[in-house]
Amino acid sequence: MRTLLDNAKSWFLESLLYGDQLRVVVVEGIRADTPESLKVGEHVIQNLHALEPSPRSRRAVVLFSQLVAWQVVDESYTLLDKSEVRDDTSFLSTLARSAYLQYVETHHGWFRDMVGPANHYRLWTERGYRRDHPYRTYYSATEENLTWRCGRTG
Numbered sequence: 747m748r749t750l751l752d753n754a755k756s757w758f759l760e761s762l763l764y765g766d767q768l769r770v771v772v773v774e775g776i777r778a779d780t781p782e783s784l785k786v787g788e789h790v791i792q793n794l795h796a797l798e799p800s801p802r803s804r805r806a807v808v809l810f811s812q813l814v815a816w817q818v819v820d821e822s823y824t825l826l827d828k829s830e831v832r833d834d835t836s837f838l839s840t841l842a843r844s845a846y847l848q849y850v851e852t853h854h855g856w857f858r859d860m861v862g863p864a865n866h867y868r869l870w871t872e873r874g875y876r877r878d879h880p881y882r883t884y885y886s887a888t889e890e891n892l893t894w895r896c897g898r899t900g
Contacts, residue, residue, distance in 0.1 A: 751806055751837040756797050759871040760805065762818070768810040772871055774803040797872070808838065814857045814864055815850050832868070841866040 751757060756775035763769040775797035784791045810816070831843040841847060847866040857864060 747833055747836050747838055747840050749836060749838050751808075754804065754837075757806070757837055757871045758799055759818075760799075764813075764816070766811070768813055768816055770808040770810070770869060771805060772808065772869075773799040773805050775872060776800040776803050808869060810867070812861045814854050817846075837870050839868045839870065841868060 751772070754774045755777070757772040758775055760771045760773045761769075762771075776799065778796040778798065778800075781793045781795055784794050827845060829843065829845065830841055832841040833839045844866050847864060850864060850866075851858075
């Protein structure tokens with residue numbers, strides 16, 4: 747599912763607001779102009795550029811209505827579920843089959859009679875953005891393929 751979110755390199759979760767609908771605000775990650783070095787164990791990776799919100803960043807609001815269930819997951823600790831059937835070509839992906847969707851259908855199945863069948867969407871972002879957060883996202887443009895690295899700073 748291609749969306750306007752796919753016109754950026756990266757998005758950070760800025761805020762969530764749940765009321766009559768789920769309102770998710772994401773802020774664009776912009777490549778820093780100045781390269782940095784990142785120490786990982788005994789190795790130092792040179793010429794990395796941090797990705798973070800800047801005054802030039804765009805913001806996007808994603809709205810979900812008629813929610814049955816929603817959750818925020820730090821997928822850094824998640825194992826790949828090979829049984830999932832998903833479209834991973836976009837920041838906002840659709841899962842045709844997932845254990846989570848199966849759980850919701852099993853335990854909250856009455857929604858089918860009220861609003862119709864459920865869809866499982868996954869909105870991918872970097873970790874939530876806070877200026878005091880010790881994690882940064884980097885990429886290296888020196889390698890043939892764009893390589894994403896996440897590291898702890900400070």
